[in-house]
Amino acid sequence: MAEVYVEEFMSPGCVGCPIVKEMLKSLSEELGGEITVEEVDITVDTTRAAQYGVMSVPAIAINGELKFMGVPKKEELKKALMEESKKDE
Amino acid sequence: MVREKKEKRIGIFICHCGKNVAGGVDIKALIESSRGLEGVVFVEDNKFSCSEEGQIAIQDAVKNNDLDRIVVAACDPGLHLLTFQRCGQKLGIDPAFVDLIDIRKWTMFGSPNKVDEKQALDNSERIIEQAVKRMRLKRIIPKVTVKVNPSVVVIGGGVAGLEASLDLADKGYRVHLVERLPTIGGKMALLYKVFPTNDCAPCILAPKTAYANIHPNINLLTHSEVTNVEGHIGNFGIVVNQNPRYVDEKKCTGCGLCIEKCPARVADNEYSRGLSDRKAIYIPYDQAIPRKAVIDNQNCLYFQKGSCRLCEKACPASAIDFKQEPKTIELKVGAIIVATGFDEYNPVRKTEYGYGRYGNVITQFQLARLLDIDGPTRGRLLRPTDKKEPRSIAMIQCVGSRDENANGYCSSVCCMYALKHAQIIKEMVSPDAQVYISYIDMRTTGKGFEEYYKRTREMAVNFIHGRPGEVIENNETKNLILKVEDSDIGELLRLEVDLVVLSCATIPAKGTKQLAELLRINLDENGFFREIHPKLRPVETNRRGVYICGSAQGPKDIPDSIVQAKAAASCADSELRKGEIQLPESIVKKEKAN
Numbered sequence: 001m002a003e004v005y006v007e008e009f010m011s012p013g014c015v016g017c018p019i020v021k022e023m024l025k026s027l028s029e030e031l032g033g034e035i036t037v038e039e040v041d042i043t044v045d046t047t048r049a050a051q052y053g054v055m056s057v058p059a060i061a062i063n064g065e066l067k068f069m070g071v072p073k074k075e076e077l078k079k080a081l082m083e084e085s086k087k088d089e
Numbered sequence: 090m091v092r093e094k095k096e097k098r099i100g101i102f103i104c105h106c107g108k109n110v111a112g113g114v115d116i117k118a119l120i121e122s123s124r125g126l127e128g129v130v131f132v133e134d135n136k137f138s139c140s141e142e143g144q145i146a147i148q149d150a151v152k153n154n155d156l157d158r159i160v161v162a163a164c165d166p167g168l169h170l171l172t173f174q175r176c177g178q179k180l181g182i183d184p185a186f187v188d189l190i191d192i193r194k195w196t197m198f199g200s201p202n203k204v205d206e207k208q209a210l211d212n213s214e215r216i217i218e219q220a221v222k223r224m225r226l227k228r229i230i231p232k233v234t235v236k237v238n239p240s241v242v243v244i245g246g247g248v249a250g251l252e253a254s255l256d257l258a259d260k261g262y263r264v265h266l267v268e269r270l271p272t273i274g275g276k277m278a279l280l281y282k283v284f285p286t287n288d289c290a291p292c293i294l295a296p297k298t299a300y301a302n303i304h305p306n307i308n309l310l311t312h313s314e315v316t317n318v319e320g321h322i323g324n325f326g327i328v329v330n331q332n333p334r335y336v337d338e339k340k341c342t343g344c345g346l347c348i349e350k351c352p353a354r355v356a357d358n359e360y361s362r363g364l365s366d367r368k369a370i371y372i373p374y375d376q377a378i379p380r381k382a383v384i385d386n387q388n389c390l391y392f393q394k395g396s397c398r399l400c401e402k403a404c405p406a407s408a409i410d411f412k413q414e415p416k417t418i419e420l421k422v423g424a425i426i427v428a429t430g431f432d433e434y435n436p437v438r439k440t441e442y443g444y445g446r447y448g449n450v451i452t453q454f455q456l457a458r459l460l461d462i463d464g465p466t467r468g469r470l471l472r473p474t475d476k477k478e479p480r481s482i483a484m485i486q487c488v489g490s491r492d493e494n495a496n497g498y499c500s501s502v503c504c505m506y507a508l509k510h511a512q513i514i515k516e517m518v519s520p521d522a523q524v525y526i527s528y529i530d531m532r533t534t535g536k537g538f539e540e541y542y543k544r545t546r547e548m549a550v551n552f553i554h555g556r557p558g559e560v561i562e563n564n565e566t567k568n569l570i571l572k573v574e575d576s577d578i579g580e581l582l583r584l585e586v587d588l589v590v591l592s593c594a595t596i597p598a599k600g601t602k603q604l605a606e607l608l609r610i611n612l613d614e615n616g617f618f619r620e621i622h623p624k625l626r627p628v629e630t631n632r633r634g635v636y637i638c639g640s641a642q643g644p645k646d647i648p649d650s651i652v653q654a655k656a657a658a659s660c661a662d663s664e665l666r667k668g669e670i671q672l673p674e675s676i677v678k679k680e681k682a683n
Contacts, residue, residue: 005226036222043611046621046631047166051185052230053321053673055609055632064185064227066675 002085006037009049009059016071020058023074027081035081097225100131100156101217102147104138104163106193113196114209119162122214128225130154139169144176151180158186158224162217164193167622185230190220231674237323237665238423242267244315244604247275248647249639250428251297252654253661257426258306260662265308265420266301267315267329269600270359272377274298275430276640279360279454281461283647284509285541291376291463298378310418311379314600318425318607321676322634322664327420333413335384336370340408343372343380347400347409355388357465362455364473365465370400375463382408424634424661425608427618428654429601431640434489434496434594442485442591447562448474449569450589453484453506460513470518472588474567478519479587483571484511485557486528489594496594498615500644503592504532508545510590515548525584527553527573535646553582560589595644610635617643628657636660 008024010017021039028035042049042057052059052066060068060077062084068077101123105111116134123132131154135143138161150156159182161173166189174184194202195209204212239262243254246268258264266273277283280290301307310329317328353369360374361367369389370382382400390397391411401409433454436444444450449472451459462468472479484507489495511524531552533542546552557573563585571584597616605612610630611619618637621629628636638653639645645653664670 003222003226005223007223036219038219038223042631045166046611047170050631050633051673053676055321055676064223064230066230066673069675 002034004035004081004085005063006035006081007040007048007052007061008037009040009042009052009054009057009061011041011043011057014057017058019071020060023072023077024060027074027078031078031081031085034085097128097158098130098154098156099126099128099158099160099221099224100133100147100150100154101126101129101221102138102143102150102159102161102163103132103134103192104143104161105134105136106163106197107137109197110163110193111196112198113203114192114206114213118210119213119217123217123221126218126221128158129221131156138163139172144172147173147176148180151177151182157182158227159188160217160220160224161187161189162192162213162220163189165191168625183229185227186224188220188224190216192216232671233674233677234669234671235321235323235677236669237667238325238421239263239665240265240420240422241424241426241661241665242315242325242327242329242420242422243426243428245275245428245430245639245641246270246273246301246309246311247428247430247639247650248277248294248297249430249641249650249654250275250426251301252651253426253428253638253658254301254307255297255304256655256658257661258301258304260658261306262662262665263306263308264304265310265327265329265422267313268309268311269314270373271312271334271381271383272373272379273301273309273311274376274378276454277647278374278376279362279457279461280506281457281464282509282513284505285535285537287509287512295376298376302378309379312383313418315604315607316417318609321672322632323423323670323672325422325425325634327422327425329418329420331416331418333386333415334381335386335389335409335411335413336382337408337410337413338379338381340406341381341404342406342408343382344405345372345382346403346405347382348372350399350403352397352399353388353390355385360458361465362452362458364455364458384409384411423665424636426654426657426661427604427608427610427630427635427637427641428639428657429598429604429641431595431644432598434596436488436591436593438495439488439591441559442488442589443560443562443569444591447560447567447569447589448472449479449562449567449587450560450591453503453510453590453592456510456590457506460510460518468518470514477587479522480519481523481525481584481586482514482588482590483525483527483569483584483586484590484592485560485571486526486592487556487594488591489596491529492594496596496615498594498644499532500593500595501532502595502644502646504528505535505538505541505646507590507592508533508542508550511545511550512541512548515550523551523586525551525553525586527555527557527571529554529556535648595640598641601641608632608635610637613643615643617641628653628660634661634664 351368357367636657639650
């Protein structure tokens with residue numbers, strides 16, 4: 001499986017963020033160790049959030065592309081990660 | 090040149106930032122560890138990467154090493170990311186492939202995150218590795234071009250909101266000015282006079298309110314609140330809820346006959362700060378804009394008990410309309426300016442000063458209303474309990490400010506307005522009265538402010554360097570007793586005064602938090618709107634196209650509010666005048682889906 005870099009945009013006090021975090025953790029384990037997850041606190045790194053156009057948290061960017069805003073279904077997230085890992089740029 | 094290649098060629102540039110980075114981390118070790126990272130083909134350090142020389146070095150390295158991605162390890166991306174993106178763009182590198190990561194926060198003297206050299210190296214290595222990986226796997230953020238709507242909504246009709254509105258309206262933009270209260274003018278209209286010139290506040294405010302009222306490009310929406318915000322810069326969709334006045338604005342002439350006939354009296358907490366009454370139908374104050382009556386349905390006999398309607402009978406223009414309903418107004422605008430101002434801290438919470446328990450303890454805003462020749466006492470300074478002129482007045486500074494149990498910050502205007510009120514009392518109202526100002530520090534840093542302070546001292550106002558621990562009321566006379574240690578003379582003073590005035594903190598206006606949630610912009614630790622950079626981008630927020638100004642951003646005086654309002658207007662203008670802008674596709678898609 002090819003590498004995937006996931007940026008999880010979150011903020012302190014965000015209700016959905018821990019759910020996404022947990023989802024990403026379990027999917028990383030399920031899909032193998034090639035997934036890197038970085039937590040980006042939008043209250044600290046406002047510039048990065050603005051670059052991607054993140055307007056609400058949680059939000060997920062995969063390999064530099066904003067894929068989800070809000071809490072996705074686990075299956076959708078899994079599908080996106082699988083597709084991404086197959087892409088051969 | 091079109092290059093077909095799969096391998097990413099990343100260059101890392103480590104900035105010394107003089108000694109700011111180099112003084113706190115081993116640069117050589119950082120270069121070595123960076124060299125080994127996958128995809129990295131070039132690593133170099135610069136003394137100042139942001140300097141012209143530093144940027145040329147980056148461009149040379151890109152050309153000589155065929156780099157297609159750049160990672161600069163230096164300072165906060167809020168500061169210089171654009172600098173390096175522009176530098177890369179000159180050589181055809183997409184901005185998405187240029188990253189700036191902040192390693193300086195761990196190394197710079199004075200930084201709250203500073204750590205020791207070993208820890209700084211570990212941290213820096215970790216985030217460089219992370220950034221390299223991110224860059225290696227990243228693709229271009231897809232962008233789309235959208236048209237910009239040449240109009241703006243300004244939330245808040247105080248002096249800052251007015252200034253921003255007038256600036257933009259004069260530039261030709263359509264401005265919708267939304268004010269929660271039935272009149273524009275904000276807190277400034279309550280001030281009577283303004284420092285350091287002692288000009289009459291309504292007199293210098295009125296040209297702005299009057300112009301806003303007749304400006305062909307300004308749509309004034311008073312008694313209204315923003316209830317929903319969607320969209321993005323260039324194309325925001327705003328929903329405004331306009332509360333009913335129960336008076337037809339087009340017919341009302343502001344004659345006041347309805348007010349004379351109205352039998353319902355209630356405390357005027359807004360304009361007279363609770364010091365006098367108003368009717369249930371009222372015009373907030375003489376110079377109110379728009380000068381139209383409004384019915385307070387919570388206190389109107391007709392709304393509460395179903396009978397009366399005396400105002401309706403009295404109105405010669407048949408303007409009273411009890412059937413008015415709240416109106417929902419939808420607006421499409423390109424940018425949003427937030428100027429929702431501040432509220433006065435409620436000193437009831439500082440029980441030691443007895444506000445709310447002792448009748449003769451008032452706030453500075455209440456004093457301003459008492460001193461105002463158009464205020465509830467027509468400019469006669471009368472203390473609340475017996476309506477007698479106080480012969481001695483003590484002002485207590487920093488009530489709820491610079492206080493870890495209330496608000497840690499300095500409210501910045503209280504020193505000056507206490508001095509202003511002392512001057513007004515000594516010069517115009519009661520020259521023989523004893524005025525005491527009990528302070529921790531006098532902070533008079535604006536233009537002409539120190540001279541103003543000096544002038545106040547020369548007027549025989551008594552300055553006491555210390556804060557009283559408690560205020561006690563004399564049950565019989567209703568006078569107030571203060572015990573305070575003056576640290577300048579090293580003595581414990583016992584004062585008995587007729588009136589105590591509290592200089593209360595400036596706090597975020599009611600509803601600031603809800604508005605921040607609606608606009609999806611950040612608040613700072615004190616609850617004011619957070620700017621994106623405290624020094625360099627003081628009126629921009631984390632959401633592009635939403636700007637803040639005036640006391641909504643933090644406590645400030647009128648000149649500073651005006652400066653910020655003009656800055657916010659200028660920021661909005663810079664974006665709107667382009668006609669169209671490029672945005673990440675995800676933003677536009679999301680909004681379309683909504």
